[in-house]
Amino acid sequence: MIEILAFPAVQLLDVTGPLQVFATVNDLVAEAGGAPPYAPRVVARRSNDAQSSDAGSTDPGGGETAGASVTASAGLRLFADPLPPVDAALDTLMVAGGPGVEAASADPVLMEWVRQRAVRACRVASVCTGAFLLAAAGLLDGKRAATHWSLCADLARRFPAVRVEPDPIFVHDGAVWTSAGVTAGIDLALALVEQDLGRSLALAAARYLVMFLKRPGGQAQFSAALSLQTAEDRFGALHDWINAHLDQDISLPVLARQAAMSERSFSRHYAEATGLTPARAVERLRVEAARRLLSDSGLPVKRIAQRCGFGSEETMRRGFLRLLAATPQDYRARFSS
Structure with missing residues (x-):
């Protein structure tokens, strides 16, 4: 189970890029006669207005019982699954980035859900500025981390306990993975596939998506x-x-x-x-x-x-x-x- 957390004004490709990687792997495995290895889904918190007008939208386990829609920064509306209970089974929690990450990080209910969900997850990941949300939740303290090249200095200044690395396309530190800007979320997802299922399948997915499995150089080449x-x-x-x-x-x-x-x-x-x-x-x-x-x-x-x-x-x-x-x-x- 992979959950990709979205929120209002999320960066669209931060969500759909990794999602497509996992969907492509599922298709490749299914074509070979196997069972799809991933169950990816996009999750989001219902807006405050929707929660206040819909009694019973939150269940006792910290999850929500009705779905949510969020509008990405590109203007496309995404219909997401509700936030699951914090103790539900989970392999990977992935947090997207985007202009709305500051507002999402200021939402105490969402932040507490992220903290508790991260404890349940086998691994936690962020795409682009999603690192700011993980850092605000305290999940990057003492960890090496990456984010968009233009915001590395800001992340380091605001969260001095985080060891920000400005060049890597993604960083893997223990059970925490963080990626650089936008399309780097696809690189990160391919690396997760390689860790889970091996290089051959990850390479097959990269070829299908016309991507490098491991692109040469770091994000310094763009900055x-x-x-x-x-x-x-x-x-x-x-x-x-x-x-x-x-x-x-x-x-x-x-x-x-x-x-x-x-x-x-x-x-x-x-x-x-x-x-x-x-x-x-x-x-x-x-x-x-x-x-x-x-x-x-x-x-x-x-x-x-x-x-x-x-x-x-x-x-x-x-x-x-x-x-x-x-x-x-x-x-x-x-x-x-």
Whole structure:
């Protein structure tokens, strides 16, 4: 049994993406003459108005006896099953994300249901900003977690007990799984299938859905150099200068002079602000600039390497593999417009 929790203004693909993965696996197994392994369903809490006008809508076990409809942020209305009793049998509880996650996290009844349901579940998962709901419920404390790249810093700030990882497509920590933004919920669902039923079936589902079973690279390939964003107040002007001089010498002495600090003081303060050495930060900014040129221009790879200050194609290739787990050629093939 898999329950995908939805709520008003949920991200539609956060719900339907994983749901389709499990449905596809069921179809593949059924075609081979087996019994469908999954019983997925979307669940949602009835609105306060519906509950107040419908006596007996909640049962003594903490569940609800009538279904609910929620309108996704894309405008499509979803008809969901009611919240089941908290002690009903359950394998996986998956929480979707979306613009409505803040309101859902502020609903004390729903949050208590999530906490108690998580205790019953064999594993708990979130898609995209669903991690904020799990974090608000205390289910990510002390855990490694992922969410949409643009909100990693916000998740880390609001929930300091959560060890936020900005790059992975999904993170598996014990019985808790969290995924990055939107389509990463499909990657997570395929990983759950692989854990449950093996690689062959997960790969068959991925092929049917025209997906990577394990897509190369992390979500950093879709974002700016995330680890530098927390230091923008202090070093934002320096980062702007670096981006304007990527093809020039950007050694430690040059950066220290630009920041009006001694080399030792600059290295220490910069590492404290960003968690990176200046050399690693420059590499990230160069990779980010090269990434944009690879996807948006037809310049040869060698020319891009020179323009971004790598010096050689091989140096740029090593940087891409280290940060994106993909070569420049592979990146261009997959993301060029």
